[in-house]
Amino acid sequence: MGDLLRENTLYGNIYDWAIGIVGEDLAWLAYTVAVMAIILLVVNAFLAMGTLYTWAERRIIGRFQSRVGPNRVGPFGLLQAIADAVKLLFKEDIVPRAADRIVFNLAPIAMLAPSVMALAVIPFGQTSYLANLNIGLLYLIATSGIASLAVMMAGYASSNRYAMFGAMRAVAMLISYEIPLVMVLLAVALLAGSMSLVDVMTSQAIPFLLVTPLGAIIFFLAISAELNRSPFDITEAESELIAGYLTEYSGMKFGVFYLAEFANVLLAGAIFSTLFLGGWPWWTPLSHVWFLVKVMAFAFIAIWVRSTIPRFRIDQIMVIAWKVLFPLSLVNVAAIAIEVVAWPERTLPQLVIMGIINWGITAVATVAVTRAWRASNGLRVSPSARAVRLEVG
């Protein structure tokens, strides 16, 4: 037991300390204590970060919108999220009479659990990963797939037409965007020569963002859709579906959905910085801080996008998934597969050559896609309103 966790220094220290007390005969007890300590630390830190992130998002969006944002509770409004959580806890927990009670109550758990589960394979810093799983990427895909089920559960069980609309949109969108996402992960696995996230990290002599920019762009778009973030936030489009699949949720169940959504942004940031930003460099003792900075940079861009651009329509979102991102991800995988065969050692100069080729592909693909998009939509940027001079009378 515990072999997977052996590389984690914190686990190792706690385990050794516990073994010293209970002795080798009760190794299972030491294992349990150490694992529980790790779970307590990671899950709580993650959810606390998610809570803090809701504050950051509201403040930053406030700045974008030339208003102040929450600043009343605590210094700079830092305790706003806690105040909100307390308020939600005291709210009446309403379950619609026509709702499917069991599914309705399970949905928030099914929403939050996979994002916590995904943490198991994320390397937060040097020797700070729970499991160096050799199928880490596959595990990530498997856990993130559960979230769409939770959305469907919530929408179906609410017995509300807005919720059902949201759930249907969510399932269509999440499944569509899963495919380019997986294709990008495949390309990254090819590039790194491993599916373990720790290996992906260590193989990045230069960040993969520079080696495979197309993959990073596709990943960012697809993960935005998976997170239900603008411009893909059709599942809870507040101007259309009020709150989409969580229309009927109130009290802490709503809070859990809310928290899961924001925590997922951080998780996506962690995955993005692991796969494309080189995670933490080996040379710095502050590897955790460095990792956190990258996650925050991703989160800031996500907030920026959310506060800036309007939302796509469902058919346009499908077009982007199947006609744009899917072919592009195929091109990406093919290009990287050929490059990996051509330069199998993947040393620094070889990665630089790959990067140059991939930047070229990205530029061509971006221009081509933009042209095709404009042509297919019949878009002219030239404004169509004109002023006419009329005589008085």
Place this chain on the structure above:
Amino acid sequence: MTLHTQPVVVNIGPHHPSTHGVFRMRLTFDGENIVDVEPVVGYLHRGTEKLAEERHYTQVITLTDRLDYVASMTNNEAYVLSCERLVGLEAPERGKYLRVIAAELQRIVSHLIGTGFFLQDLGAFATPLMYCMRERERILDLFEMLCGARITVSYMRIGGVFQDAPDEFWPALRKLLDELPRYIDELEGLITTNEIVLARTKGVSPVTPEQAINGSWTGPVLRSTGVDWDLRKAAPYDAYDKVAFDVVVGENGDNYDRYLVRIREIRESIRIVEQCVKQIEPGPVRATTAMLFKPPPGEAYVPVEAPKGELGFYLVSDGSIKPYRCHIRAPSFINLSLLREMMVGWKMSDAIVSLGSLDFNMGEVDR
């Protein structure tokens, strides 16, 4: 195996973030596509027309503020113009210019709000709305200088305006006129050529000029279809015959043109106010009249070009101090007449955006 499917009816409203108040639509969906629309109005009915029959002519002015509450000035203007026709009165020149300045500033406010909420309906997370609100605040500050109120202004009186603009009004207006074009540029830079806005609104819910005329559309929504009809030109009132401005028309009558016509009209409004500031001369702002009017029996209807379209008060006098009948031609309500033509066949998201592009106001729809 054949699956049995049936259309689903969804109530959009009366409590819905995008119905701009308490408008209600019963939308019948086939999947995401709309097959039928049934608008239901009346949730905000306050009986303004009946209330007007129970008040003196002057007292009705405060009721008009509460019709289209983002364009109170033009409501006042439409009402007092009809009253003046009934009484046989005319405002002095300075009063007329002040009315035009106030009405055009109000048009800017209304168009800013319309644009902001239109983009909110598009899903732009309140950012453009906040930008629009920021500029609106500055104009409301000017209204506060004029009459002490920001929303329910009641600035106009039968025979002129309530009072002359205070001294601090003119530099503040000058500053606004200098800065506003820059803000409109900023707003346009964010929106007009935005790929997503273009993809979402270009060619969506197009309305032909024939449809628009048959549906009695007026205002920016009519002009967006290419019909150059503007009451400020067709039947000039107040000082509109003394200022030069262009009528903005669109081409396709789609959601994008409806947005663009509004933005261009803001620029024209700035032009009009600039000219008014240059042309305005000192003098009385209000004709010396009695406070209580007793117009001769008869009727009057003077329509004005309100931000939403043709707004007019049809007043019938029986010779008493109260109007015998006050019918309000509310552009917001009449512009909703083409909902079915605009929405059927489009998706739910398009329907919401089309509704936003109409820029209607529930206070005026239900009266």
